[in-house]
Amino acid sequence: MSLFSILNLSLFQATVRMSMPVLFAALGGMFCERVGIVNIGLEGIMLNSAFFAVFATYLSGNPWIGLLLGVLSGVGWGLVIAFLTVKYYGNQIVVGTGVNVFGLGFSAFMCQRIWGSRGASESVVGLPLLRIPALERVLGENTVFVYLAFLLIFLSHLFLFSTHWGLRIRAVGESPQSADAAGINVHGYKIVFVVVGSAITSLGGVFLSLAHLNFFAWGMTSGRGFMGLAAMIFGKWTPLGCFLASLLFGFTDALQMRLQALGILPAQIILLFPYVVTILVLSGLVGKAIPPSDYKPYEKR
Amino acid sequence: MPPLLEVRGLTKSFPGVLANDHIDLEIEEGEIHGLLGENGAGKSVLMSTIYSLYRPDEGRIFLRGREVHMVSPASAIRCGVGMVHQHLTVVPHLRVWENIVLGEEPRRGVFLARREAFRRIEALCRETGLQLDLHAWTGELPIGLQQRVEILKMLYRGASLLIFDEPTTVLTPQEVDQLIAYLLRLKEGGKTIIFISHKLREVFALCDRVTVLRRGRKVGTIVIADASEEKLAEMMVGRKVFSPKRGEEKPKETVVLAVEHVSTLPERGKALHGLNFVVHNGEIVGVAGVEGNGQTELAEVLVGLRKVRQGKISLRGEDITFASPKERIKKGLAHIPEDRHRRGTVLDFTVTENLLLGFEDEPPIRRGRWTIDLPLLRRFALSRVGEFEIATPGVDVPVRILSGGNQQKVVLARELSRPVSLLVACQPTRGLDVAATEYVHRKLLDLRKEGKGVILISADLDEIRALSDRVLVLYEGRIIGELAPQSDEYQFGLLMGGKSLVAQG
Numbered sequence A: 001m002s003l004f005s006i007l008n009l010s011l012f013q014a015t016v017r018m019s020m021p022v023l024f025a026a027l028g029g030m031f032c033e034r035v036g037i038v039n040i041g042l043e044g045i046m047l048n049s050a051f052f053a054v055f056a057t058y059l060s061g062n063p064w065i066g067l068l069l070g071v072l073s074g075v076g077w078g079l080v081i082a083f084l085t086v087k088y089y090g091n092q093i094v095v096g097t098g099v100n101v102f103g104l105g106f107s108a109f110m111c112q113r114i115w116g117s118r119g120a121s122e123s124v125v126g127l128p129l130l131r132i133p134a135l136e137r138v139l140g141e142n143t144v145f146v147y148l149a150f151l152l153i154f155l156s157h158l159f160l161f162s163t164h165w166g167l168r169i170r171a172v173g174e175s176p177q178s179a180d181a182a183g184i185n186v187h188g189y190k191i192v193f194v195v196v197g198s199a200i201t202s203l204g205g206v207f208l209s210l211a212h213l214n215f216f217a218w219g220m221t222s223g224r225g226f227m228g229l230a231a232m233i234f235g236k237w238t239p240l241g242c243f244l245a246s247l248l249f250g251f252t253d254a255l256q257m258r259l260q261a262l263g264i265l266p267a268q269i270i271l272l273f274p275y276v277v278t279i280l281v282l283s284g285l286v287g288k289a290i291p292p293s294d295y296k297p298y299e300k301r
Numbered sequence B: 001m002p003p004l005l006e007v008r009g010l011t012k013s014f015p016g017v018l019a020n021d022h023i024d025l026e027i028e029e030g031e032i033h034g035l036l037g038e039n040g041a042g043k044s045v046l047m048s049t050i051y052s053l054y055r056p057d058e059g060r061i062f063l064r065g066r067e068v069h070m071v072s073p074a075s076a077i078r079c080g081v082g083m084v085h086q087h088l089t090v091v092p093h094l095r096v097w098e099n100i101v102l103g104e105e106p107r108r109g110v111f112l113a114r115r116e117a118f119r120r121i122e123a124l125c126r127e128t129g130l131q132l133d134l135h136a137w138t139g140e141l142p143i144g145l146q147q148r149v150e151i152l153k154m155l156y157r158g159a160s161l162l163i164f165d166e167p168t169t170v171l172t173p174q175e176v177d178q179l180i181a182y183l184l185r186l187k188e189g190g191k192t193i194i195f196i197s198h199k200l201r202e203v204f205a206l207c208d209r210v211t212v213l214r215r216g217r218k219v220g221t222i223v224i225a226d227a228s229e230e231k232l233a234e235m236m237v238g239r240k241v242f243s244p245k246r247g248e249e250k251p252k253e254t255v256v257l258a259v260e261h262v263s264t265l266p267e268r269g270k271a272l273h274g275l276n277f278v279v280h281n282g283e284i285v286g287v288a289g290v291e292g293n294g295q296t297e298l299a300e301v302l303v304g305l306r307k308v309r310q311g312k313i314s315l316r317g318e319d320i321t322f323a324s325p326k327e328r329i330k331k332g333l334a335h336i337p338e339d340r341h342r343r344g345t346v347l348d349f350t351v352t353e354n355l356l357l358g359f360e361d362e363p364p365i366r367r368g369r370w371t372i373d374l375p376l377l378r379r380f381a382l383s384r385v386g387e388f389e390i391a392t393p394g395v396d397v398p399v400r401i402l403s404g405g406n407q408q409k410v411v412l413a414r415e416l417s418r419p420v421s422l423l424v425a426c427q428p429t430r431g432l433d434v435a436a437t438e439y440v441h442r443k444l445l446d447l448r449k450e451g452k453g454v455i456l457i458s459a460d461l462d463e464i465r466a467l468s469d470r471v472l473v474l475y476e477g478r479i480i481g482e483l484a485p486q487s488d489e490y491q492f493g494l495l496m497g498g499k500s501l502v503a504q505g
């Protein structure tokens, strides 16, 4: 077995694929934090959207409707989080934790009711491949998500740093008093972009259940929402940074699968890889990470 | 012609506080109108309400005779009202130009028109003579320049009524003079200005008319020509104000603080080089100098917030060079920090908690081993609030909601209500009204009379000269000379400019 049997083009392709859920979570979390809301609930949002995507596909037989409902569930959670934390000054960590716990329990409960098993749903039709031969040579065969992700990174970057909305978002997150005094609708911006962020995050969940596995399994996000948070911090709250950091997580995930297939290390140890990297990243490899906000609720008088 | 701004019966209350009680105000086009009043009189609230940051409970606002209903700062800006707030409202991690255009960004399609923004701001800079590096990170600029960003922000929005809430409190005397000159220039250019300050000198230099508030009510408006310092002070406080005089007692021979050859590294600030001085019991030693020449660093070294690289500091004969801040507090060192928000208070803690900071673990407040004597603490807090005349709706509200001057009083009350042997006072009267300033000065002189030592670091040379027994002048981290307080201003000027009187090696 040579090193090249591990490090080759298909590993790269797997890296890109496995970085998708983390990337969507990181980008979504980034939008929330940029307007001053820590969204701990990314994991729960993803899990729910994964469930709803499968559920809607199961009922309709059309994965596109699944995608739509999955994203709508993200929008719904975004609204809940936004109103609790922005309008009613709720504690962001408590609200986010609530979303996570609810997401885990709710999807299991529904799974049981619908498919008679808490563990997994029946298989459904996944999203079809999007054929772009020129890109396939490098990226492999992919669904719409990979291309969508690249587009999102590019657009988010432009949006955040080259439009007046982006400027205002950055101001609202960092110093709501100042933004308010400059005549900006602070609460409006916060609510809208928590919802946008949650919707983007839900794409990660839909990817897992309609492009990766084609069924719903209990706890199938397995911490990728939290890895998204880590990637966002590692990426210093910028779209490009989120992308690169997510690739790192995708790589450990892909490597983990590859090594498992080769059977050279005990599976339990290999499975730890992504999580170990998360801890390493968060505990200092990042250097000093200064968040763009102090995350306090902004009360207007 | 109707006045530019007319306010009628404006009332604004917060839970437990009537901050503005039926205020009437008229501002004529083209005047500079002073707004005076004690700490907590309601000046900032009145201005923030006019700027629509706060919603009034009652009252009407007219601009050029037409009633306006402004619901947010955005509408105030549209009506041509601009405001520089007491605590600046720039976003630190945005660039200067981004802060200026924020909220009124020029656009090309969906994108920010950066070039257009620069063109407009540069034109504005040329017009007003306010120069700035537009690419700099705003948070890295000194306060004086950040304030300049705020001024440009207002002018960029085309404001014709400019509100300045205590703009001079954070500035060095040199910057104050510059600002005053700018304001006069703006007035010539046809702008109308409302100017808030506690310094009567500035008010006399600038204003055409003055309105005085007291405890949320309007006392009156007078033309500056009819006013005198005494009269204004009396209107504000409701009684005559005297500046206390230093008594004749001689300082004792005993040394309370000895600083020997102390040097530091230039981390996060200026390096100090070979400082050498003593403070005797019963003595106030003033530290003068142009701001940024090591005053902050000197205070930090004395209270234990900055590492000493070389040299020795001793308090009452005990070596404290490497003692922690807490140990120094225990040994009787008190500190009034210059930045009350960063070092003086915990803004989200209550008044009581802030009064307790630093001696929560000492009897009599600590009862037994583990608990705090809450009834005693409450009585203590109430007595502090009473003695220092802190205007607050109660002792259980967060310090954040107090007016700027009252936050400062909380710090003072805490530091001056424990047994001290040496007080390091940095800008102790910054942002305080005349009565409170008088009170602090009296407190410092009382300490002196009781035979304690005081180091007074202040940007206000008049204050230093009025209170100190001796004055050290700092320049570039060195003590460049020592003067008697009665030396003439010319000598002070020379030393502060770095020209030593006796050639030094």
Ligand SMILES: Nc1ncnc2c1ncn2[C@@H]1O[C@H](COP(=O)(O)OP(=O)(O)OP(=O)(O)O)[C@@H](O)[C@H]1O
Pocket: A301, B014, B015, B017, B018, B019, B037, B038, B039, B040, B041, B042, B043, B044, B045, B046, B086, B391, B392, B393, B401, B402, B403, B404, B405, B406, B431
């Ligand atoms: N957000 C708030 N919530 C509750 N009370 C407030 C709030 N803002 C101000 N107050 C209260 O209103 C009163 C007036 O405060 P204001 O800030 O207008 O005083 P000021 O005249 O500007 O004083 P200073 O010279 O110290 O700045 C004070 O008693 C203050 O405690």
Ligand SMILES: [Mg+2]
Pocket: B043, B044, B045, B086, B165, B166, B403, B404
């Ligand atoms: Mg004020």
